[in-house]
Amino acid sequence: xxxxxxxxxxxxxxxxxxxxxxxxxxxxxxxxxxxxxxxxxxxxxxxxxxxxxxxxxxxxxxxxxxxxxxxxxxxxxxxxxxxxxxxxxxxxxxxxxxxxxxxxxxxxxxxxxxxxxxxxxxxxxxxxxxxxxxxxxxxxxxxxxxxxxxxxxxxxxxxxxxxxxxxxxxxxxxxxxxxxxxxxxxxxxxxxxxxxxxxxxxxxxxxxxxxxxxxxxxxxxxxxxxxxxxxxxxxxxxxxxxxxxxxxxxxxxxxxxxxxx
Amino acid sequence: xxxxxxxxxxxxxxxxxxxxxxxxxxxxxxxxxxxxxxxxxxxxxxxxxxxxxxxxxxxxxxxxxxxxxxxxxxxxxxxxxxxxxxxxxxxxxxxxxxxxxxxxxxxxxxxxxxxxxxxxxxxxxxxxxxxxxxxxxxxxxxxxxxxxxxxxxxxxxxxxxxxxxxxxxxxxxxxxxxxxxxxxxxxxxxxxxxxxxxxxxxxxxxxxxxxxxxxxxxxxxxxxxxxxxxxxxxxxxxxxxxxxxxxxxxxxxxxxxxxxxxxxxxxxxxxxxxxxxxxxxxxxxxxxxxxxxxxxxxxxxxxxxxxxxxxxxxxxxxxxxxx
Numbered sequence: 001x002x003x004x005x006x007x008x009x010x011x012x013x014x015x016x017x018x019x020x021x022x023x024x025x026x027x028x029x030x031x032x033x034x035x036x037x038x039x040x041x042x043x044x045x046x047x048x049x050x051x052x053x054x055x056x057x058x059x060x061x062x063x064x065x066x067x068x069x070x071x072x073x074x075x076x077x078x079x080x081x082x083x084x085x086x087x088x089x090x091x092x093x094x095x096x097x098x099x100x101x102x103x104x105x106x107x108x109x110x111x112x113x114x115x116x117x118x119x120x121x122x123x124x125x126x127x128x129x130x131x132x133x134x135x136x137x138x139x140x141x142x143x144x145x146x147x148x149x150x151x152x153x154x155x156x157x158x159x160x161x162x163x164x165x166x167x168x169x170x171x172x173x174x175x176x177x178x179x180x181x182x183x184x185x186x187x188x189x190x191x192x193x194x195x196x197x198x199x200x201x202x203x204x205x206x207x208x209x210x211x212x213x214x215x216x217x218x219x220x221x222x223x224x225x226x227x228x229x230x231x232x233x234x235x236x237x238x239x240x241x242x243x244x245x246x247x248x249x250x251x252x253x254x255x256x257x258x259x260x261x
Numbered sequence: 262x263x264x265x266x267x268x269x270x271x272x273x274x275x276x277x278x279x280x281x282x283x284x285x286x287x288x289x290x291x292x293x294x295x296x297x298x299x300x301x302x303x304x305x306x307x308x309x310x311x312x313x314x315x316x317x318x319x320x321x322x323x324x325x326x327x328x329x330x331x332x333x334x335x336x337x338x339x340x341x342x343x344x345x346x347x348x349x350x351x352x353x354x355x356x357x358x359x360x361x362x363x364x365x366x367x368x369x370x371x372x373x374x375x376x377x378x379x380x381x382x383x384x385x386x387x388x389x390x391x392x393x394x395x396x397x398x399x400x401x402x403x404x405x406x407x408x409x410x411x412x413x414x415x416x417x418x419x420x421x422x423x424x425x426x427x428x429x430x431x432x433x434x435x436x437x438x439x440x441x442x443x444x445x446x447x448x449x450x451x452x453x454x455x456x457x458x459x460x461x462x463x464x465x466x467x468x469x470x471x472x473x474x475x476x477x478x479x480x481x482x483x484x485x486x487x488x489x490x491x492x493x494x495x496x497x498x499x500x501x502x503x504x505x506x507x508x509x510x511x512x513x514x515x516x517x518x519x520x521x522x523x524x525x526x527x528x529x530x531x532x533x534x535x536x537x538x539x540x541x542x543x544x545x546x547x548x549x550x551x552x553x554x555x556x557x558x559x560x561x562x563x564x565x566x567x568x569x570x571x572x573x574x575x576x577x578x579x580x581x582x583x584x
Contacts, residue, residue, distance in 0.1 A: 103277070104284045106510065107562065109554035111517030112535055113292070116547055119539040120296040196410050200521055203412050204536065223416060223525070227424045234420075237413030245408035252404065 005249025406459025
């Protein structure tokens, strides 16, 4: 099951990249003679209330979700690694202050706060990524901090310091590479987390704004027509599930890999 | 035998929780007051409200004072239970939150209990015979469970059990007469519980497998203890202590999950109130919900910390150096 993760992920990326090239429809191609068509040979995932091809829109949404997930996870990991590195390396009062900041973020009801901010600010996609990642950096921060607390006492770190390397050099060249394996695992799992957060916000009408399709905003409105056009709700959700499942499986496998090293 | 250091431990946890609440209150206050239009946005778009009215409202509500002053007077009122009035219907914020809170707590508590029972049963089963096909099935399914997006699962369950099979109600908390509350709970609780059940199955399984490897279990086995007794009386409690911390950390997520689940099932709780208030820019209610949510989360974490420290004295001893 674990091995399937990589394959699932590669398949997904291929479908998202190649699919739109093969599709005879465009993302916003309105066809009023073919509205609300159930899935069939010419429209694999049916059409929506404007006659747009759902499959084409789902694939475009998948691309966007993948980009948001990767960018968000990367941003959160960078923020977290920075905070964790300084916290673990400096220790003392700096560490205490930064860990209280982590505690603070962990005690905030994240989704309600994101809902309020995005309703007020109506963020662009780039800002949305930044917003979500500013509430997702705590896990990488804790991981890097605890690795640094352990690593900085080891002889190789002492040696680097004794030979006159600056703090930033010790952190970046000597300590960080050794903290990478668990950090990579956490970053992988964050991709799924960020995608889910974005799609929840878009599902509530507060994230990526139509007509640009995202997997979340395709589901916005699908609930109202659940009884008559269930395909509008099924396919975007299946693709979110596909992304998150493959990322989680890859993360699990990476975690096993780092433990047995 | 006294629980040595327990009161010191509780005190040290409290001294962490209270500044945390302060920090969050600043964050939430800043958030709402940084919004363009500020708390009075709802009136700005109303053609019957003149700029003079706005100025008078600002004076009456004290919005023309410096922010730190406003914050302190808001905080002082908040601590005394005066959470202000809804800008939409003029009722006290506390009243509006108190009438919605029980529904959210009911949803969260039911999901927590269901998820915990499922996780304990399936998690220990999977740890007991890790190579058995059923254990493998449990592990694989739990990966699926943590990957399903909650709100979409809600839609799928609605489609299958409410629209197609017509077995269960699709939305709301009770029928007009007030009966069959349980039927209304089934779908929302399943939706919310699946993620946590799956995530905690993984945790229970991993933790129990580690514990079963420890010398005291081998010693127990060697001295002829019955396997079942070994599992339930000796190994399981040891493996479960750390789960308390996991539960506490997940509590914040559970609150977020409840908000989404409520919107899918039109559950009349704090989540649907939050979205209503967001759409109407009812800032005083929003601040109240965010503060109530944070307080709930911090209280849950505090309880878990204290419980953990009470059950396992080692935590009390080195809790300070470790956090």
